[in-house]
Amino acid sequence: MNQIDDDQMILISQYYPAGIYDQLLPEQVEAKPRRRRKKNKGEAGSSGMMRKRKLSEQQMNLLEQSFEDEHKLESERKDKLASELGLDPRQVAVWFQNRRARWKSKKMEEEYSKLKTQHDTTVVEKCRLENEVLKLKDQLCNAEKEIQRLTECFERFSSNSPSSSFSMEPPFLGEFGMEGLENAFYVPENNYIHGYDWVNLYT
DNA sequence: TCCAATGAGAAGTTACATCA
DNA sequence: ATGATGTAACTTCTCATTGG
Numbered sequence: 001m002n003q004i005d006d007d008q009m010i011l012i013s014q015y016y017p018a019g020i021y022d023q024l025l026p027e028q029v030e031a032k033p034r035r036r037r038k039k040n041k042g043e044a045g046s047s048g049m050m051r052k053r054k055l056s057e058q059q060m061n062l063l064e065q066s067f068e069d070e071h072k073l074e075s076e077r078k079d080k081l082a083s084e085l086g087l088d089p090r091q092v093a094v095w096f097q098n099r100r101a102r103w104k105s106k107k108m109e110e111e112y113s114k115l116k117t118q119h120d121t122t123v124v125e126k127c128r129l130e131n132e133v134l135k136l137k138d139q140l141c142n143a144e145k146e147i148q149r150l151t152e153c154f155e156r157f158s159s160n161s162p163s164s165s166f167s168m169e170p171p172f173l174g175e176f177g178m179e180g181l182e183n184a185f186y187v188p189e190n191n192y193i194h195g196y197d198w199v200n201l202y203t
Numbered sequence: 204t205c206c207a208a209t210g211a212g213a214a215g216t217t218a219c220a221t222c223a
Numbered sequence: 224a225t226g227a228t229g230t231a232a233c234t235t236c237t238c239a240t241t242g243g
Binding site (some may be wrong): 101 | 210211212213214215220221
Binding site for chain 1 (some may be wrong): 229230231232233
């Protein structure tokens, strides 16, 4: 695989004067500019320079079927396929390499689109939750204002009252002649009552 | 155990065929 | 004619295996 064939030698010799290439160290060889492949036009049939040709539908079907069975191609299977298809084993190997590359790229695309859908759904849900948090904060703010208002109201009232034993505990209701209304102040857990509804509890 | 040779595969590139 | 697209064939690199 890593041998340098005649065509490559010709190309290399175009970049390096005679004898120089032989003296180069491996790392120097690696640093050479990327070689351009020779054009094929008009050279069909010459060894190693077969003109590119499309595979027949039958060849394609058999290759596809074989790829479905197994993406990897062992040496024996490659030779068998090649003789069945009337192709060079090298062509079969190349076809499998390219097919694997196409398969992988398609898989990646599918995976990307799946992740993108998941991401989009998550972003929408995040927005919804952020909105809900804003609404709840707003409700909390109103509730606090209402509590503040009622507290002030109550303090004004108590400062005018002659009794000094006033307390915020439910029993104080007795002092307003509201015995038995304790349950009216019961607020179920996790059940918010809007500010003005508090007012209704007193009326 | 080391090392060079070899083969296979992945990734990236090039060139050709085909089609709009 | 020409630009876009698909794909066969290629290059380069890496890794595993094998034999001396």
